[in-house]
Amino acid sequence: MAQAEHQSSQNALLTLKIWHPDCWTLEVTEAVSANLLAHTVYNAADGRVKGHFTAYGDSTEELDRLVEEATNSRLTHSVAEMQHRYGFEHPHVASGSVTRELLVEYDPNDTVSDALASYGFIQEGPVQIRDGTEYWSVFVDNDDRGQLHERLEAVREMRDAEVSVTKITSHSTSSSNVLSRVENLSKRQREIFELACEHDYYAWPRGITTRELADEADISKTTLLEHLRKAEAKLLDPAINEFTQSL
Template sequence: MRACDAPPSTADALRLTLEVWHPDCWVLQTTRQAAVGLLSYGVFTRTDGCATTLFTLYGDTTSALDDGVSAIRSASAVFDVASMTRDHRGRGQTHGRLQAGNATRELLVDHDGTTQISEAFTDRGFVPAEAVDARDDTEHWTLLTQHDRETVERLLDEVRAGWDATIAVTSITRGIRASERPPLPLDRLSSRQREVFRYARANGYYEHPRETDVSAIATALGLSSSTVHEHLRKAEAALLGTRFD
């Protein structure tokens, strides 16, 4: 095997979490028009610029999902939408009533790939580490790269300028080998649980020693400490595959 063929180690990679907004994005437009979020799991882009992406559409109720699908279908950049599965109801279901974020629908969407910002990151050596979570008119990205911090800032400035994008870096940490940390099934969580868990994780709540505490998280998110604690307990139970009563 030639040296250039060897897969790069991610032991010393930088792990970035970003909040991204860019104009004319049909995914973000969908989150503005309907009370839903979308998790995207990779884009296949053809030479003609058309792309196919697998999404998990999530919301509080199945009617919210219907609104989300209607918004997607009406987007000028979307060519076709196929539903992959029937609606799913998560662990939080109680007496037939869906809790927030527990209604999901898998969609395979054919669309204009030139309206999506993903290739602006991958062309510059950034590798998605998790599904992109679009909600409340913001895309939440987790990326790995072997660039140094100075190069990262320069490349992100290029993306900002080229896409007229707003990109906020919420954390930069040293990565670990992918085999040591499997991706978390964040689609098991409600939208509020996901927000609290992601913020806690990005700000060192799960580091040893802890770099933040429940009180600081509550202040940052405008919640009570008891509410943050409850969201984290339920998120941890869902991610560990434990039924929470």
């Protein structure tokens, strides 16, 4: 057990620049000057999904145009505006930008997500979409880096996509670091975080909504999000990914 706790692994963190056909986010951001951040995806009816997106730009007029383009797109089923999530921050959005939270229903077959996941590219954070191009931060096991070219080529062929690597960095993780971070959580933060992991709250697509998770924990949605926000701030994304896999 002690040996396993101190076992470390090396991952490569890649930034991928992607274009592919039949994607509403690419078509919309190419048509307007506003941009998008893609966050969480939920299952919806008839094989579709609902994605949470942050639209941002320099003015409300730009966002109005983006929402109009998204609503009129042949590739979307519905577009709804959401209230800003409590405690939600956008580190990729420039200071001073006007933002708007959107819930968009669309066909998951029109995305590149499954293709990336199929070939071992694990999403690290929100996807940035601007000027008709997607920018993904993904992890890949360093043991497989020798096959990186073949795996990227497979993604290209699967989605008729243009994919280029703009940055590669090494990322070290160790289970001992994860365990020490978890120990920094309060008892209640850990209970809520573990409950979220058990119900696939951090999965893609998300296995439970925030409201359903709050009901499961028998607390308000606001209190749930506050516990998760504090827990996530202590754990950070690499720890969340590894700890979730260990449950």
